[in-house]
Amino acid sequence: MAVENNILSNGLIIARLERLPLIRKLLTIRIVIGSSTFFDAYTILALAFAMPQLASEWHLTPAMIGMIISASYVGQLFGAIFFGSLAEKIGRLGVLKITIILFVLMDCAVLFAWSGTSMLIIRFLQGLGIGAEVPVASAYINEFAGSKKRGKFFLLYEIIFPIGLMFAGVMGYFLVPLYGWKILFIIGLIPSIFMIPLRWCLPESPRWLASKNRLDEANAVVKDLEDRAIKKGYILAEPVVTIFTEPKKSSWKELFQGIYRKRTFTIWCLWVSAYMINNGLITWLPTLYKQIFHLPLETALSYGWMTSAVGVVASIICALYIDKVGRKKWYSCAFILAIIPFITLFFLGAKNPIQVLIFGSMAYAILQTITFSLYLYSSEIYPTRLRTIGTGMGSAWLRAGSSIGPLLVGSIVSFAGIEYVFLLFAGVALFGGLVTAIFAIETKGKVLEELSP
Numbered sequence: 001m002a003v004e005n006n007i008l009s010n011g012l013i014i015a016r017l018e019r020l021p022l023i024r025k026l027l028t029i030r031i032v033i034g035s036s037t038f039f040d041a042y043t044i045l046a047l048a049f050a051m052p053q054l055a056s057e058w059h060l061t062p063a064m065i066g067m068i069i070s071a072s073y074v075g076q077l078f079g080a081i082f083f084g085s086l087a088e089k090i091g092r093l094g095v096l097k098i099t100i101i102l103f104v105l106m107d108c109a110v111l112f113a114w115s116g117t118s119m120l121i122i123r124f125l126q127g128l129g130i131g132a133e134v135p136v137a138s139a140y141i142n143e144f145a146g147s148k149k150r151g152k153f154f155l156l157y158e159i160i161f162p163i164g165l166m167f168a169g170v171m172g173y174f175l176v177p178l179y180g181w182k183i184l185f186i187i188g189l190i191p192s193i194f195m196i197p198l199r200w201c202l203p204e205s206p207r208w209l210a211s212k213n214r215l216d217e218a219n220a221v222v223k224d225l226e227d228r229a230i231k232k233g234y235i236l237a238e239p240v241v242t243i244f245t246e247p248k249k250s251s252w253k254e255l256f257q258g259i260y261r262k263r264t265f266t267i268w269c270l271w272v273s274a275y276m277i278n279n280g281l282i283t284w285l286p287t288l289y290k291q292i293f294h295l296p297l298e299t300a301l302s303y304g305w306m307t308s309a310v311g312v313v314a315s316i317i318c319a320l321y322i323d324k325v326g327r328k329k330w331y332s333c334a335f336i337l338a339i340i341p342f343i344t345l346f347f348l349g350a351k352n353p354i355q356v357l358i359f360g361s362m363a364y365a366i367l368q369t370i371t372f373s374l375y376l377y378s379s380e381i382y383p384t385r386l387r388t389i390g391t392g393m394g395s396a397w398l399r400a401g402s403s404i405g406p407l408l409v410g411s412i413v414s415f416a417g418i419e420y421v422f423l424l425f426a427g428v429a430l431f432g433g434l435v436t437a438i439f440a441i442e443t444k445g446k447v448l449e450e451l452s453p
Contacts, residue, residue, distance in 0.1 A: 075127020084392015169305020
């Protein structure tokens with residue numbers, strides 16, 4: 001009887017969450033978490049805009065540049081797996097408190113780097129925090145959202161990530177030539193420090209609390225949200241309870257069993273394909289413009305942030321329309337469309353920077369709609385008991401792809417030529433498109449527990 005009551009109570013909490021309107025408290029949760037995600041993104045790309053100056057100052061080879069850029073992503077890989085698993089045990093908010101502190105400490109350490117090797121080590125350690133932050137934050141925000149507008153609600157949070165990338169480009173263009181590369185990391189550090197106490201003011205995910213049978217705590221969180229909605233004049237519909245049962249015990253092995261096996265391998269392919277291309281592209285572009293095309297530093301940096309800006313516009317369009325189009329159709333079409341500018345660059349030979357700027361930005365913008373929304377999709381295809389570990393392990397392949405991408409670009413540019421980089425990216429996009437079209441499932445408009453029993 002106690003088990004049945006717990007199942008019923010769990011279903012009631014989910015039903016009450018599903019009927020909630022978009023109140024200020026939910027927006028506050030999104031803003032507080034989103035602000036930190038903004039500076040995660042900013043810090044990831046800040047190195048790309050610092051690198052043209054660092055390469056000259058520290059006499060770095062293309063191979064060493066690729067290793068430094070990749071170090072953060074390797075750290076993110078380990079951070080995503082470890083902290084994703086930890087978030088299933090101690091809660092989403094517990095991990096988010098740890099990651100913001102780790103991120104700030106390592107951002108301070110970057111300011112004291114004195115060589116390529118020291119920067120590589122610091123960026124790896126910083127990557128541990130970044131790798132944990134985004135997948136856990138994604139699961140946390142998704143678990144507050146109702147099914148009908150989940151895509152828009154979540155992606156308007158996630159849009160802060162490409163904006164952070166663009167902001168890094170703008171700051172790099174205006175400040176690095178005047179004040180040096182360290183100014184970029186100082187700008188990212190100061191606001192992040194102020195985000196630390198705000199994390200302690202947020203509620204734990206009621207879905208996670210309910211899954212752990214901490215029903216009184218889950219009820220308190222949901223009741224607070226309901227009271228706020230009623231106070232603002234909203235009339236809440238009667239909750240429609242659907243009974244969703246979860247196994248008493250679960251482990252990471254379930255990711256490779258039953259219906260989740262295909263989902264796991266599919267999402268891994270999407271993560272590695274999209275991020276191998278986009279992070280390989282965006283982190284190298286400023287250095288390519290300067291070293292291959294011998295553009296002035298200011299021009300190289302401005303071209304880099306132009307590409308980031310186009311990515312932001314594409315991301316906003318995706319956030320507004322993905323609930324109507326659907327995830328599977330959007331991703332399939334985006335992968336295939338991205339092949340066109342890459343193949344064009346290959347046949348043109350990528351002989352001048354304007355060609356790379358135009359067609360590279362087109363491809364980046366198209367694929368950015370996938371990269372910035374994959375956290376949404378990953379969080380939708382797993383149940384609460386597996387959501388952070390599944391998203392964390394999936395995004396670990398983001399880190400793997402992001403590590404491989406810069407290394408491949410550096411190697412191919414050194415030994416074959418820049419045009420072959422774009423041929424490789426076209427092949428990877430084709431692979432991603434085929435996997436999506438054949439194996440991905442559609443999630444739009446469905447309750448999380450309905451998608452993942």
